Amino acid sequence: MTDRARRVGRFYVGWAVASIAAALARYGLDAEATTRLLVLGLLGLQLALRAPVTRLIQRLPPRGRFVLSATALACLVEGFHMISTPVFVSLRIDGDTSVPTALKYYLLDLAFTGPSYLVIFAMIERFARTYRYSTWEYVLVMGLGQALGDGGIYFFAAAPWMLVFLPYPMTNYHAVHVLPYFAIEGALDPDRPRSPKRFLAVPALIATYFVCGALIKVVGRALGFEASA
Numbered sequence: 646m647t648d649r650a651r652r653v654g655r656f657y658v659g660w661a662v663a664s665i666a667a668a669l670a671r672y673g674l675d676a677e678a679t680t681r682l683l684v685l686g687l688l689g690l691q692l693a694l695r696a697p698v699t700r701l702i703q704r705l706p707p708r709g710r711f712v713l714s715a716t717a718l719a720c721l722v723e724g725f726h727m728i729s730t731p732v733f734v735s736l737r738i739d740g741d742t743s744v745p746t747a748l749k750y751y752l753l754d755l756a757f758t759g760p761s762y763l764v765i766f767a768m769i770e771r772f773a774r775t776y777r778y779s780t781w782e783y784v785l786v787m788g789l790g791q792a793l794g795d796g797g798i799y800f801f802a803a804a805p806w807m808l809v810f811l812p813y814p815m816t817n818y819h820a821v822h823v824l825p826y827f828a829i830e831g832a833l834d835p836d837r838p839r840s841p842k843r844f845l846a847v848p849a850l851i852a853t854y855f856v857c858g859a860l861i862k863v864v865g866r867a868l869g870f871e872a873s874a
Contacts, residue, residue, distance in 0.1 A: 653781045654781050657781070657784075657785065660812050661812035661815075664810045664811065664812045665813050665816070667809075668681075668813050676729040677730070680725045680726050681813065681816070681817065683725040684725055684816065684817050684820050685816055685820075687718075687820050688823075691820065691823070691824045692824075698824055699827055699828045702714040702824065702825060703828050710825070710828060710829055711766065711770045711826065712766045712767050714824070714828065715762070715766040715822045715825040716759065716762040716763055716766055718820065718821040718824070719758075719762045719766070720755055722817065722820055723751075724751055727751055731754050732754050732758050732861060733753075733754070733865055733871055734871050736750040736754050736870075737750075738750055738751075757861050757864070758861070761857035761861065764853060764857060765791070765854065765857065766822065768846075768850060768853050769787055772849070773833065774834075775843075776837055776838060776839065776840055776843035777835070777838065777839045778839075780830075783826055784819060785815075786843070786846050786847060787822055787846060788815040788818045788822075790847040790848075790849070790850030791815075791817075791850055792811070792814045792817070792818060793847065793851050794850045794851040794852075795814075795818075795854050796858075797814055798851060
């Protein structure tokens with residue numbers, strides 16, 4: 646890793662820590678904050694166990710290694726979101742929800758979100774396989790594309806000053822695609838180009854989230870579900 650990459654990494658980690666601390670201080674430990682802390686805990690655990698987790702991922706079939714492992718982690722993270730922002734408001738889990746009902750809600754949520762995860766991570770894998778990213782470029786570009794695509798673009802357009810908290814939502818996506826990338830990074834073609842087109846991953850992810858979200862909303866409404874805000 647170059648000195649420049651280390652500086653970028655230190656700056657981003659510092660920004661992330663500051664934004665998370667500020668968000669917690671401002672909004673307190675509500676359901677959304679609890680979800681984020683659970684996701685951060687998962688990310689920290691992955692990084693602490695990077696070597697064995699990477700070896701575990703590498704046991705998956707090569708062609709689907711990234712997509713399958715990232716989707717599995719996303720489904721796990723989706724479980725954390727069931728207490729705050731599930732795919733439909735009616736599926737939210739609280740202290741009064743029984744275990745069988747919570748499990749049913751979670752499986753219903755995954756029935757809608759799981760296929761979208763497969764599409765989204767297939768898109769990320771295609772960019773990673775086509776273009777060469779530095780490690781921090783990958784982390785920031787893909788995290789930004791997912792954060793903006795998953796509703797963030799509307800949120801930040803309405804409240805631009807909230808961009809100071811940008812790493813706070815981005816960490817949600819680092820927890821699902823960073824370790825899978827490390828598991829395939831060594832198998833990628835080292836001669837793939839560092840073209841400016843690699844940054845098209847951001848608008849491509851925004852568009853992919855938009856299409857998947859629209860399909861989920863249409864199907865959900867047809868089945869009587871109300872989409873989360």
